[in-house]
Amino acid sequence: MSASLLNNIEQRISDLQFQLQYKLQPLEDIRIEFKKRLKIFWITIAISFSISAAIILLLYFPVAPLLLALIIGYIIWYIYKINPIKKNLSDQFYKEIVPHIISEFLSDIYFQRDNCISEKDYFSSNLFRKSTDKYQGYNLIKGNLGHTSMLFSNLHTQYKTTSTDSKGRTRTQWHTIFKGVFLITDSNKNFNGEIYIFPDTAERMLGGIGRWMQEKFGSAGRGEMIYLEDPNFEKRYVVYATDPVEARYILTPSMQEYFMELSNRYGKDCVYASFINGKLYLALSGNFNLFTLNTSRSFKDELTTKYYVENLVRILSAVEILDLNTRIWNK
Numbered sequence: 194m195s196a197s198l199l200n201n202i203e204q205r206i207s208d209l210q211f212q213l214q215y216k217l218q219p220l221e222d223i224r225i226e227f228k229k230r231l232k233i234f235w236i237t238i239a240i241s242f243s244i245s246a247a248i249i250l251l252l253y254f255p256v257a258p259l260l261l262a263l264i265i266g267y268i269i270w271y272i273y274k275i276n277p278i279k280k281n282l283s284d285q286f287y288k289e290i291v292p293h294i295i296s297e298f299l300s301d302i303y304f305q306r307d308n309c310i311s312e313k314d315y316f317s318s319n320l321f322r323k324s325t326d327k328y329q330g331y332n333l334i335k336g337n338l339g340h341t342s343m344l345f346s347n348l349h350t351q352y353k354t355t356s357t358d359s360k361g362r363t364r365t366q367w368h369t370i371f372k373g374v375f376l377i378t379d380s381n382k383n384f385n386g387e388i389y390i391f392p393d394t395a396e397r398m399l400g401g402i403g404r405w406m407q408e409k410f411g412s413a414g415r416g417e418m419i420y421l422e423d424p425n426f427e428k429r430y431v432v433y434a435t436d437p438v439e440a441r442y443i444l445t446p447s448m449q450e451y452f453m454e455l456s457n458r459y460g461k462d463c464v465y466a467s468f469i470n471g472k473l474y475l476a477l478s479g480n481f482n483l484f485t486l487n488t489s490r491s492f493k494d495e496l497t498t499k500y501y502v503e504n505l506v507r508i509l510s511a512v513e514i515l516d517l518n519t520r521i522w523n524k
Contacts, residue, residue, distance in 0.1 A: 198339050199298065199506055199513055206502050209297055210495045216289045217492040220282060224488055227278045234275055238267055283486055290492075291484050294501055298509055299336030299343075308333040309346040310375045318377075318474035319389065319415065320465045323370050327351040330375075332483050338509055339518040345376035345508060347483050373463070373478035374508050380473045381517045382443055386436035388468040389415045390444075390452065392461065393431040423449040429456055430464075443468055451515045458514070475511060483508065 210217075241263050287306045295302050309330020315321070330348040337343070350370040357363050416435035421427060426449040434440035444452075455464045465476040482504050490497040512518070 198518070199509060202502065202506060205297055206495060206499045209294060209502065210498045213290060213293060213498070216293075220285055220290070221492040223278060223282045223285070224492060227275070227282055227488060230275050230278060234267070234271065279488070282488070286486055287484070291501075294484075294498070294505065295334060295336065297502075298505065299334070299338055302334065302336040304335075305333045307331060309348055310344065310377070314344075314377060314474075315348070315350070315375065317469065318375075318467050318476070319387070319469065320391075320467050320474060320476055321350065321370050323352055325350045325370065326353045327367065338512050341378050341381070341512050341517045343376060343378040343509075343512060345374055347481060348373065348375040371465075371476055371478060373476065374481045374483065376475040376477065376508065376511065378473050378475070378512060378517055380443075380468060380471055381519055383471070384439050384443055384468060386434060386439045387416060388435075388440050388443055389433045390464070390466040391431050391433075392456075392464065393427075393429060394462055419444075421449055422446055423453070426450075426453055429453060429461055448515070454514050455511060458510070473515070473517070477508070477511065481508065 242260075245260055245263070287304075291306075292302060292304050295304055310333065312325070312328055315328075328350050330346045333344070333346040335342075335344045349372045351367045352370060353365055353367050355363060355365050415433040417433065417437065419432040419434050419437050419440050421432065421441070421444055423446060430452060432440065432444065452464065452466070459477050460479060463478045465478070467474045484501060484504070487497075487500070490500065
């Protein structure tokens with residue numbers, strides 16, 4: 194395995210805190226002002242509605258018009274006096290701080306806060322075939338970790354179902370297809386076929402029947418089901434490939450161990466992967482607070498920088514766990 198590029202994290206966090214100190218102070222001033230105004234906002238609301246409730250109970254005075262006026266007034270107050278401060282804080286954080294943190298670990302970075310993995314790339318992975326009715330994501334990051342080029346973002350895909358009850362009322366429900374981080378990297382090995390790795394939920398739930406169902410019906414045009422050497426890997430994952438020989442060349446015993454480590458870190462049912470056209474598509478389901486602005490944390494506190502760094506490293510670790518920086522035959 195190649196040397197880690199994610200070492201000395203604590204020292205790098207301290208270095209980042211020092212490098213960013215002059216940028217963090219203005220953000221901290223804005224954060225404090227935002228928290229102050231927000232506190233006044235909620236206190237005023239509490240007092241106003243307490244007084245209104247007392248008037249209703251003691252004087253039986255019709256206060257509906259007053260309450261409506263208060264609600265409209267508070268909405269206007271928040272929109273024009275509080276939200277602009279939060280937006281300013283958010284804009285500066287994503288413009289000044291986030292790219293600096295990313296560049297500590299990745300080279301040639303590209304960051305776009307309001308963008309995500311494209312639907313074309315998502316469906317090119319052939320991991321999730323269900324058509325989407327809602328496709329949302331944020332924090333698109335592109336860069337190089339050592340020799341490995343990578344592109345990833347938070348992503349949430351959903352489909353909807355609509356039903357009508359006996360009274361003719363229509364109900365729409367939203368269902369998650371995938372929610373987590375979707376990552377695309379170049380592979381460290383050459384290959385021509387396609388390989389798919391899914392959590393083996395069917396065999397864990399149904400035993401041999403589940404294995405039989407996966408073998409007969411699970412591939413769905415992804416090739417044939419492949420059995421590999423590691424029994425622990427076999428219990429955790431199910432693999433399909435268009436070329437069994439090539440699949441075993443890619444999924445060596447070491448690579449099987451790496452995927453076991455991935456599932457141990459992110460969750461046994463949370464890792465999906467495909468090798469297609471020289472790329473590795475990796476879908477890690479779960480909650481990833483990737484640069485989610487937290488206004489309750491002080492920017493001057495090193496623990497805040499640590500919070501953002503650790504959430505980034507949690508994702509970048511997948512590349513190192515799979516040892517993608519070890520180039521095979523000068524790939």
